[in-house]
Amino acid sequence: MGKKFSAKVLRAQWVVPITSPPVKDGAVLILNDTIFAFGKAKEVLKQAPSGAQKLEFPEGVLVPSLVNPHTHLENTHFFGIKKPQSFNSWLTQMVKLVKSQSFDDAFKAAKDGATQSLSYGVTCVGEFSRFGASFFALKKFGLKGTVFKEFICLNDSEIETKVAELESWLDAVKSQSSLLKVAVGPHAPYTVTPNAFKVVLDLAKSKDLQICIHAAESPSERKLVEGRKGIWRFWLGNVLDDAPLGLSPIRYLNWLGALNSKTLLVHCVQVDDNDIALLAERGVWVVHCPRSNFNLKVGMMPLAKMLSAGVKICLATDGLASTESLSPLDEIRFAIKLSDEHPKIYPSLSLSRWLRMVTLDSASAIGFEKEIGSIERGKHADLAVFKIGSAIDDPIEALVFEGKGAKLTMVSGEIVHLVAT
Numbered sequence: 179m180g181k182k183f184s185a186k187v188l189r190a191q192w193v194v195p196i197t198s199p200p201v202k203d204g205a206v207l208i209l210n211d212t213i214f215a216f217g218k219a220k221e222v223l224k225q226a227p228s229g230a231q232k233l234e235f236p237e238g239v240l241v242p243s244l245v246n247p248h249t250h251l252e253n254t255h256f257f258g259i260k261k262p263q264s265f266n267s268w269l270t271q272m273v274k275l276v277k278s279q280s281f282d283d284a285f286k287a288a289k290d291g292a293t294q295s296l297s298y299g300v301t302c303v304g305e306f307s308r309f310g311a312s313f314f315a316l317k318k319f320g321l322k323g324t325v326f327k328e329f330i331c332l333n334d335s336e337i338e339t340k341v342a343e344l345e346s347w348l349d350a351v352k353s354q355s356s357l358l359k360v361a362v363g364p365h366a367p368y369t370v371t372p373n374a375f376k377v378v379l380d381l382a383k384s385k386d387l388q389i390c391i392h393a394a395e396s397p398s399e400r401k402l403v404e405g406r407k408g409i410w411r412f413w414l415g416n417v418l419d420d421a422p423l424g425l426s427p428i429r430y431l432n433w434l435g436a437l438n439s440k441t442l443l444v445h446c447v448q449v450d451d452n453d454i455a456l457l458a459e460r461g462v463w464v465v466h467c468p469r470s471n472f473n474l475k476v477g478m479m480p481l482a483k484m485l486s487a488g489v490k491i492c493l494a495t496d497g498l499a500s501t502e503s504l505s506p507l508d509e510i511r512f513a514i515k516l517s518d519e520h521p522k523i524y525p526s527l528s529l530s531r532w533l534r535m536v537t538l539d540s541a542s543a544i545g546f547e548k549e550i551g552s553i554e555r556g557k558h559a560d561l562a563v564f565k566i567g568s569a570i571d572d573p574i575e576a577l578v579f580e581g582k583g584a585k586l587t588m589v590s591g592e593i594v595h596l597v598a599t
């Protein structure tokens with residue numbers, strides 16, 4: 179039985195399409211799951227079939243729904259962990275918390291994380307999943323996204339078993355959702371042996387999958403990877419014995435063959451000029467999580483240098499174990515505060531650039547740019563409305579500084595979150 183034809187018009191004080199200028203008193207016409215037209219409300223309404231459902235938001239700004247390219251939704255219930263605190267003491271607590279978690283705990287947490295995401299206007303995530311439970315939570319709530327299955331292997335004797343587990347998970351879930359892509363998440367340079375890393379990279383290549391790695395996050399990581407020094411040497415033992423000495427985490431990943439345009443590197447705080455040049459040359463996506471970096475006291479990403487070198491950057495919240503909310507707009511506000519306080523390291527960017535980093539750029543980073551990330555004819559109707567007040571002159575400024583929870587969130591033409599009044 180075919181799905182019933184549906185037509186909807188969303189009208190708002192402003193429509194901000196991202197790839198074209200904002201439209202005052204704008205509207206979007208949605209036929210089934212797709213954007214059919216957008217522009218001045220008067221013109222759009224003329225094209226709407228009779229009987230189309232009409233929703234009006236005279237105090238709202240209508241944008242493409244937001245994309246959060248790095249989350250750990252399974253950690254949603256770890257929000258109570260102390261912040262800020264040092265990365266090393268945070269990691270010790272996290273290891274205990276994660277060990278005590280069951281698949282069901284992770285699934286419940288991920289469902290809460292998915293609901294929270296929708297309430298912030300997010301319909302697509304780059305999810306780093308330890309248990310694989312978040313795949314089913316995202317599926318249940320109809321979100322889109324790429325689920326990177328975490329891979330950790332501290333000992334070569336475990337390679338075969340662990341890779342087989344990973345591969346069977348990928349094969350089992352890959353065709354279970356048309357909205358979710360699966361991918362591979364070798365956790366970090368220090369939690370996967372070089373030999374295991376190479377096997378996982380080959381697996382990703384053979385299946386044409388994206389990979390996501392936490393990289394160059396803390397000074398401790400750099401000390402370990404570059405010189406086998408620091409406290410982590412005692413924690414992690416011989417995991418990097420087969421890796422060459424003297425390479426920064428980024429150059430080590432390059433030595434492994436891990437850097438290409440399908441790679442996402444999360445954090446990249448502890449990077450030097452050579453690392454930055456390499457990131458640009460290899461065309462990797464860097465996922466920037468400034469609140470998480472602040473909360474774990476790992477330093478500040480040299481955003482100005484990265485952008486001027488041509489590194490591709492998108493913005494994400496990270497999980498609630500290291501940040502205060504799953505709101506990309508909160509992340510932008512924090513980033514703007516950093517640019518006010520540290521203008522040399524952290525440039526002041528236009529507000530539309532920041533907004534692009536949580537819409538079209540983050541969609542590109544996880545392979546969804548053809549479907550979502552901007553309001554364009556033919557794209558999926560993944561949209562969000564935020565209340566900004568009446569008679570607003572600059573909708574992007576109002577959204578970035580005043581936007582809190584979404585009033586409406588829509589995925590593929592279906593309203594999945596709507597706040598009354």
Ligand SMILES: [Zn+2]
Pocket residue numbers: 248249250306392444496497
């Ligand atoms: Zn992470």
